[in-house]
Amino acid sequence: MLKIPKKFEPCFWDTEFEKLDTEENKYYIISRLYNKGGISGITWVEDNYSIEDITEATKLRRDFHPIVANYLRKKCGLKKEQMNYYRMSPGIAWR
Numbered sequence: 001m002l003k004i005p006k007k008f009e010p011c012f013w014d015t016e017f018e019k020l021d022t023e024e025n026k027y028y029i030i031s032r033l034y035n036k037g038g039i040s041g042i043t044w045v046e047d048n049y050s051i052e053d054i055t056e057a058t059k060l061r062r063d064f065h066p067i068v069a070n071y072l073r074k075k076c077g078l079k080k081e082q083m084n085y086y087r088m089s090p091g092i093a094w095r
Contacts, residue, residue, distance in 0.1 A: 002048055004020060004022060008033060011032050011033060011037050012032060027061055030057040030061075031061040031063055031064060035063070054072070054075075054076065058073065058075075058078060059078065062088050
């Protein structure tokens with residue numbers, strides 16, 4: 001079973017790190033490491049999750065930093081209306 005390296009534990013300060021399941025919680029883990037994990041967190045995600053998983057997380061999660069959301073939108077080839085970040089965040093115009 002895939003384990004998140006201990007060095008990323010500070011990225012999950014509000015979560016019981018040891019209870020994170022890398023399959024069940026994959027979209028949360030992907031978004032958190034893109035937002036808080038720096039280059040090493042992003043590299044770990046891209047080495048351990050498929051582009052399909054990253055794309056699905058990009059569509060479903062709305063807790064991205066604006067720069068991360070824009071980067072992932074372009075990386076995954078998505079339109080703003082396909083992403084909950086743009087559709088569900090108050091005050092963000094996407095049209």
